[in-house]
Amino acid sequence: MSKLIPFINFTSKKLQLRFVFTLFLVIFLIALATGAGMAQEGAESAKTTEAAETTAEGKTAAAEPEPEPYEVVDYRNFFGIDGRLIVWIISELHLMFAAFVLAVPIFVVIIEMIGVKSGDIRFDNLAREFTKLLSAAFATTASLGGLLAFALYGLYPAFMRYMTDVFHPYMFIYALCFFGEVFCLYGYYYSWDLLSRTPKGKWFHISIGVMLNLFGTALMMLANSWATFMMAPGGINMETGTVTSLYHAFYNFLWMPVNIHRIIANVAFGGFVVGAYAAVKFMGSRTDEERAHYDWMGYIGNFIGLGALIPLPFAGYYLGREIYMASPVMGNIMMGGAFSWTFIVQAILIGMLFIGGNYYLWNGMSRIKGAERYTPYIKYINIVIFFCFAVWLTPHNLPLSGEERALIGEQYHPFSKFFGVMAAKNAVVNLLILSTFFSFLLYRRANKGETKPFSSHGSAARITLIITAGLTVMYLAWYALGLRGLEMEENILRYVSPLVTCLVIQIISIVIAILLTFANKGKIAQSFLFVVTTVMAVIYFWYYGFVVMEKANLVLRFLSVTQVSIVISCLIVNTVIDVFLFKDAKEVGGIQWGKIPHRSQYALLLLCVAIVTLMGLMGFIRSGLRMNWHIYGYMQDTSAGAFTPSIAYMGWTVSLIVILFLALVAFVFWLAGLADKKKKHA
Amino acid sequence: MGNRKNSYSMIVAIVSILIVFVIIKFIAPYAFMYLLAKDHTMPTPSTLMLWYMILAILGSLVYVSTSDLKWAKFLSFILPAGDDKTKAIFQKIIVISFPLLVGWFAYSGTMPGTASPVELRIQHPTLLQEYEKLENPFANADKETKRRCVEEGKILYQQNCRPCHGSKADGNGPFANAFRLRPINFTDPGTIATVVENFAFWRIKEGGPGLPNVSTPWDSAMPAWKDVLTDTQIWKIIMGEYVTAGVVARQREEMEH
Numbered sequence: 001m002s003k004l005i006p007f008i009n010f011t012s013k014k015l016q017l018r019f020v021f022t023l024f025l026v027i028f029l030i031a032l033a034t035g036a037g038m039a040q041e042g043a044e045s046a047k048t049t050e051a052a053e054t055t056a057e058g059k060t061a062a063a064e065p066e067p068e069p070y071e072v073v074d075y076r077n078f079f080g081i082d083g084r085l086i087v088w089i090i091s092e093l094h095l096m097f098a099a100f101v102l103a104v105p106i107f108v109v110i111i112e113m114i115g116v117k118s119g120d121i122r123f124d125n126l127a128r129e130f131t132k133l134l135s136a137a138f139a140t141t142a143s144l145g146g147l148l149a150f151a152l153y154g155l156y157p158a159f160m161r162y163m164t165d166v167f168h169p170y171m172f173i174y175a176l177c178f179f180g181e182v183f184c185l186y187g188y189y190y191s192w193d194l195l196s197r198t199p200k201g202k203w204f205h206i207s208i209g210v211m212l213n214l215f216g217t218a219l220m221m222l223a224n225s226w227a228t229f230m231m232a233p234g235g236i237n238m239e240t241g242t243v244t245s246l247y248h249a250f251y252n253f254l255w256m257p258v259n260i261h262r263i264i265a266n267v268a269f270g271g272f273v274v275g276a277y278a279a280v281k282f283m284g285s286r287t288d289e290e291r292a293h294y295d296w297m298g299y300i301g302n303f304i305g306l307g308a309l310i311p312l313p314f315a316g317y318y319l320g321r322e323i324y325m326a327s328p329v330m331g332n333i334m335m336g337g338a339f340s341w342t343f344i345v346q347a348i349l350i351g352m353l354f355i356g357g358n359y360y361l362w363n364g365m366s367r368i369k370g371a372e373r374y375t376p377y378i379k380y381i382n383i384v385i386f387f388c389f390a391v392w393l394t395p396h397n398l399p400l401s402g403e404e405r406a407l408i409g410e411q412y413h414p415f416s417k418f419f420g421v422m423a424a425k426n427a428v429v430n431l432l433i434l435s436t437f438f439s440f441l442l443y444r445r446a447n448k449g450e451t452k453p454f455s456s457h458g459s460a461a462r463i464t465l466i467i468t469a470g471l472t473v474m475y476l477a478w479y480a481l482g483l484r485g486l487e488m489e490e491n492i493l494r495y496v497s498p499l500v501t502c503l504v505i506q507i508i509s510i511v512i513a514i515l516l517t518f519a520n521k522g523k524i525a526q527s528f529l530f531v532v533t534t535v536m537a538v539i540y541f542w543y544y545g546f547v548v549m550e551k552a553n554l555v556l557r558f559l560s561v562t563q564v565s566i567v568i569s570c571l572i573v574n575t576v577i578d579v580f581l582f583k584d585a586k587e588v589g590g591i592q593w594g595k596i597p598h599r600s601q602y603a604l605l606l607l608c609v610a611i612v613t614l615m616g617l618m619g620f621i622r623s624g625l626r627m628n629w630h631i632y633g634y635m636q637d638t639s640a641g642a643f644t645p646s647i648a649y650m651g652w653t654v655s656l657i658v659i660l661f662l663a664l665v666a667f668v669f670w671l672a673g674l675a676d677k678k679k680k681h682a
Numbered sequence: 683m684g685n686r687k688n689s690y691s692m693i694v695a696i697v698s699i700l701i702v703f704v705i706i707k708f709i710a711p712y713a714f715m716y717l718l719a720k721d722h723t724m725p726t727p728s729t730l731m732l733w734y735m736i737l738a739i740l741g742s743l744v745y746v747s748t749s750d751l752k753w754a755k756f757l758s759f760i761l762p763a764g765d766d767k768t769k770a771i772f773q774k775i776i777v778i779s780f781p782l783l784v785g786w787f788a789y790s791g792t793m794p795g796t797a798s799p800v801e802l803r804i805q806h807p808t809l810l811q812e813y814e815k816l817e818n819p820f821a822n823a824d825k826e827t828k829r830r831c832v833e834e835g836k837i838l839y840q841q842n843c844r845p846c847h848g849s850k851a852d853g854n855g856p857f858a859n860a861f862r863l864r865p866i867n868f869t870d871p872g873t874i875a876t877v878v879e880n881f882a883f884w885r886i887k888e889g890g891p892g893l894p895n896v897s898t899p900w901d902s903a904m905p906a907w908k909d910v911l912t913d914t915q916i917w918k919i920i921m922g923e924y925v926t927a928g929v930v931a932r933q934r935e936e937m938e939h
Contacts, residue, residue, distance in 0.1 A: 328878045328932050329809050336876065337808050355744065362748040378748055386741035390734055396872065399729050402798035402862065407725050410864055412872070414714045415730055421872055549871035553930055597750050627808065633815075644808075 083155030084641030103270025275301025276608030291594035369589020396420030423545020689755035835922025
């Protein structure tokens with residue numbers, strides 16, 4: 001003990017790095033504050049002079065000196081920083097934490113149920129570990145929510161006065177739901193041991209979890225209605241602002257699409273965030289046991305994230321379409337106007353998510369004995385995915401130099417002409433989803449050897465398969481009949497019939513696939529369905545999309561829905577076939593949890609950063625689409641901060657939000673883990 | 683070539699990247715020339731070139747690192763070649779060509795040139811508020827009036843718009859070749875068919891000079907027609923123009939819950 005250890009080790013590299021990082025954050029914040037604050041100051045002074053003028057008039061009438069009148073302001077700034085920037089950062093942070101807090105209970109309850117059903121204690125422990133993170137994040141969400149409310153009422157008093165006038169009854173319901181959520185969450189977390197003793201108790205515990213989800217979802221939906229009311233107001237007189245129908249103000253046009261999109265996105269978000277948590281823990285693990293646990297946890301996180309990511313583009317497309325429907329002008333601003341470049345950034349992030357997710361799966365195959373049989377496919381999937389990525393991010397309007405434009409001789413280069421429009425984007429995103437799904441199927445069967453014939457699974461399997469296929473076929477048929485019954489001009493209607501034909505072909509293919517499965521040829525059935533779907537939904541619709549665009553633009557919207565329906569029906573039926581195909585199949589060598597290269601864990605971290613950035617970006621787009629309106633078409637934002645930010649400004653702000661969120665989450669998770677560390681040391 | 687154990691995956695990766703490069707740089711311009719029956723090649727824009735090449739490199743790296751074995755094989759190429767002559771030659775090629783490539787990038791990036799700046803264009807500048815709520819006065823007119831408007835609009839179109847946008851609205855008017863940014867081809871489904879009529883109304887009325895600042899730099903030569911044509915005439919032109927081009931404007935959909 002001759003060497004003295006100083007209280008603070010200034011030579012430590014870690015400490016120096018921390019100093020540098022703190023310094024960077026401080027400079028960054030100051031830069032943002034000065035840049036954004038100046039504009040607001042001018043507005044503030046203009047407001048006060050205006051107010052002063054009006055009071056001056058009053059003074060001439062009455063000669064007596066009056067006490068200083070009460071001044072009503074519409075906007076304030078936050079100690080010199082633009083109010084919009086502050087609200088932007090706080091609301092985004094609140095939303096991200098809320099997304100995590102809403103998503104995690106969804107899969108925690110499912111994991112707990114799987115644990116009860118399978119009797120595997122690992123699932124129960126995993127669900128519990130997730131809940132531990134949840135309760136730590138919950139308090140932060142609530143604090144941020146409070147801060148957001150204060151910021152809104154403080155910085156946008158006039159706007160919030162109106163919002164309160166319209167929505168005050170729902171605000172009390174919100175508070176009520178919040179109590180419900182608090183009680184359920186802490187009840188769920190703290191009664192875990194107590195209720196685990198008996199099966200009845202366990203199911204009671206699960207039902208608390210379900211209640212927790214219901215309250216959480218209700219909370220989110222209530223808050224969504226306020227946000228979507230601002231985008232597509234309903235139930236008010238657009239001239240005077242009088243509330244004509246509170247129900248329509250609440251159930252406004254974009255409410256449901258946003259609800260659906262947010263729930264799915266939250267699950268993807270939660271999955272990737274816990275995946276990153278597991279990755280960090282994995283890389284810091286000392287024992288094989290810990291490594292195995294966190295490897296498995298990371299796998300589950302990625303599985304949840306990818307699972308939710310697959311339907312997400314469909315929900316996003318639905319939301320986008322409804323925005324076009326609510327206001328074609330807003331739609332054009334979104335896809336072709338000021339926000340079109342942010343969608344290229346979005347394309348890059350989504351591409352990263354798909355590639356990262358697949359990369360993790362492929363690396364994960366190395367811990368499975370028997371996966372060698374399927375690894376040759378990886379190169380083809382890889383090529384397909386990168387090709388899709390390339391098409392997916394090709395913009396319709398390219399940055400061109402004058403010389404290039406002269407060489408090309410027209411506005412659009414063929415690459416952007418054929419890859420840049422919706423017909424191509426829809427085709428590749430569907431192909432991307434199909435290939436990711438294919439990757440996952442390969443991963444699933446990597447460990448599986450000889451399968452049992454389908455007939456050995458008994459009638460339950462047959463019934464499940466028939467019901468699933470029946471529902472899918474019914475949906476497809478319902479949509480096809482809807483297309484048949486469309487009332488349109490004859491020359492446009494002509495272009496709808498190929499869609500109906502495709503739907504019919506898909507129905508027939510599903511029936512054939514089911515029959516093949518019954519005849520113990522499940523693998524052939526799956527491949528058959530895959531091929532038919534890809535040929536129709538990707539190749540044919542890519543081509544047909546252009547035909548329709550040229551001849552009958554109106555049909556494009558039906559084409560996209562048909563395409564999505566065909567792909568989803570294939571995913572559903574193939575999943576169910578897969579479940580029974582490999583039920584009770586012999587295992588080849590088992591999965592060696594913990595034996596996965598660190599590269600894959602970095603992929604999990606990348607996925608987390610990508611989805612957090614994506615959420616920040618899309619939050620900006622959703623809110624920014626209103627341009628200089630508080631409430632689109634009714635109440636204008638007349639503050640100095642109402643301008644639409646440039647892409648660079650948006651990029652800085654969103655990056656700051658991402659850094660803040662990740663730092664906060666890391667801190668909160670670290671706090672949550674303190675108790676465990678104590679236990680281990682004791 | 684006695685030692686067959688050496689992995690050539692690094693070479694395979696490099697060759698794949700080169701193939702992608704050749705396809706985009708040399709094959710695509712000619713392929714588009716033949717497929718689209720043009721009289722000149724369609725060179726790939728430098729931005730796309732860069733993006734696609736980044737993706738190709740990324741894709742190769744992703745593939746070679748999908749398992750520890752593949753990654754080790756990939757990296758093993760930089761180990762001593764031993765008696766494998768082919769490997770030794772490839773190694774030399776890499777050692778020589780890689781610095782050359784980097785040098786070329788540095789040179790071409792810093793060499794003074796006379797290229798005009800790359801323009802980041804926004805296809806649909808944001809529609810001004812005063813145009814957003816406008817409605818075509820003939821939208822709800824009876825069939826006969828509509829037909830008459832379309833006919834009048836067609837004539838007005840030929841009188842005023844044809845010189846640049848062409849008699850078939852295909853952007854091939856007699857003046858078209860004089861512009862660096864060619865007049866828009868309305869028959870292209872990616873143009874007027876994707877916007878509402880109000881948007882076309884705004885563009886005709888205000889023209890290039892009326893474009894908001896966010897849309898600059900923009901070298902549109904479209905004149906502002908507000909001093910020449912009346913609003914009614916512009917609406918008629920729009921109706922005639924869509925019919926001439928054979929496309930339909932974006933429709934407002936029925937909103938229902």
